[in-house]
Amino acid sequence: MRRAQALAAKREAAAERLSRADLPKGGAWVTAARENALERLHRMGLPTRRDEYWRFTRPDALITAQTAPVPLMVDEDAPQFGELDRLNLVFVDGVLDAAQSDALAMDNVEITTLEQAATQDIHWARDLFGVLETQGQAPVERPLAALNTATATQGLLIRVTGQAPRPISVTYLRGNEAGDGVVHHVIRLEKGAALTFLESGPAAARLSAVTEVDVADGASFNHIRTQGRDHGRRALTHLFARIGSDASFKSFSLTVNGALSRNEYVITLEGDDSHATVSGAVAGDGNDGPFHQDDTVFITHAGERCESRQVFKKVLRNGATGVFQGKILVSPGAQKTDGYQISQALLLDEDSQFLAKPELEIHADDVACSHGATVGAIDDEALFYLMSRGVPRRLAQDMLVLAFLSEALDEIDNDAIRDDIQTRLELWVERHSA
């Protein structure tokens, strides 16, 4: 009875929220997908703090019809990925800005926007848009992803047919203090295709981003994201991925600052002999304003002989909060699965906290899975060792902070990209050194 009441309240909240939303109009297939998402959202209702999946992170600020304004920050660091040879596409407050963007064209890649697609029948996208999101609603409901599918008008549809000659880079700028960005990307890698997809920037006062990625047999997808430094910004992201056989999927995120960031990953290894890695480095300082960062990962092994890795490292200080919820689900028959998960926090003081919920659910007998979550402080022995060699305390501590995070950065294969991220992180650590 209590459950039914709670559900009724959640549904009512969804109806109320949607009554205040500008529901987009568009071509037939997009409209169908949106209507489907709406229907699902009405059924699920909006998440509340009492939902198990939102135990450590309050969804409130992600649900309101309007977002609170957040001062625009002038970022004086060199633009992220600015030195890389890339196809750069710029979104301002979640809206593609063609004037600041490169042309939507590259060998082996077809790129269109969700806006354009609404009037065309792009069937590869039709088969994906909202489809992986829908599949990702079980066994855990993610109503805010459905809300995104229902309301997003902005996003990229990217189809890769071979090796993409350059990374596609999306730069999310802010122009408006109260900008509310809703972005939905769909990426399809055909057999043997390869793409590096870069995302960077603060995006909006509040961002909801859903990315659906379909990685066909033998294809390789490499995702690197840095979430911008604006102190008050909020972001909820969902990355849904379906991975075929002999394929590779990698995603790395760097989060520094931001009042609230929740990154959800729903990855399904459908084929055999594939690999998936999700990793992240997080640095939060409560002195910049509230900091709450949440990585919520759900990896399903359905095929045989697949390997998955989750590597998350978070440095937290001055009342910052880090959350990690990570699950490895091994389906019946997914033999020879190799699943690895580690989440670690380095707390630089007693005001900060790390909340972790690692989970394994295994329905096959011949698998190797391990998981671990740890919380620690700066290692005094290491600190003294460095200082005894002449390194001042502050610098020594910074070195240990970067060393701690390096294990996550090591998941980035490309040296130029890794160095770019490392530089950004070093600047942050230097600025927040104490």
Next chain:
Amino acid sequence: MLEIKDLHVKLAEEDKEILKGLSLTVPSGEVHAIMGPNGSGKSTMSYVLSGKEGYEVTSGSATLDGVDLLAMEPEERAAAGLFLAFQYPVEIPGVGNMTFLRTAVNSQRKLRGEEELSAAEFLKLVRAKAKSLKIDADMLKRPVNVGFSGGEKKRNEILQMAMLEPKMCILDETDSGLDVDAMKLVAEGVNALRDGKRSFLVITHYQRLLDHIKPDVVHIMAAGRIIKTGGPELALEVEHNGYADLLAEVA
């Protein structure tokens, strides 16, 4: 010159005195050895001199060339010329050995108001010194001491010492865990640094190291203070008879 006078040290967290009136002088250019039973306070002394937390100096003094060591931060003591080769070198995952060495060298130079070494200068220097200690390029690239064998860790300590060129070198059981050849390498590394001005305080349990690094003076430490000081023959005496007679003398 290192001068320790009537040093009393207790644990910060407990009412346990470990150094009980330690006095010791190492004039510049000399090599002194300290021997003493397990738990007598040898490592504690070296930690207190280098500024490790967890100890409280209740009385006494320690100076290097007249400068009060105990008032300084650990990094300032290092920049002032003090170096401790750790009995148990610390592993630091995620910090490359090379980065560590370069940061240490340049931090000290900065603290002393000297010009920092350029990347090229540093590289040239470290390569030459590493070669003479048979430390290969791979070990320089790896994280500090991570996965190093016991002997490799000790050689890495001597490499740091060679790079930092301190005035006063304390070697805390640098010989333990070394094979015969590595012991020779380490001793050669130390001897190469002997220049008539630099001083050494070599903590060891065995005469063998002292065959290679000839001490001018040997001290025996027991229960937190020096109970006897003599020439190199004192080490031989300990080697043959143990500490029983010496302890009985002072009891």
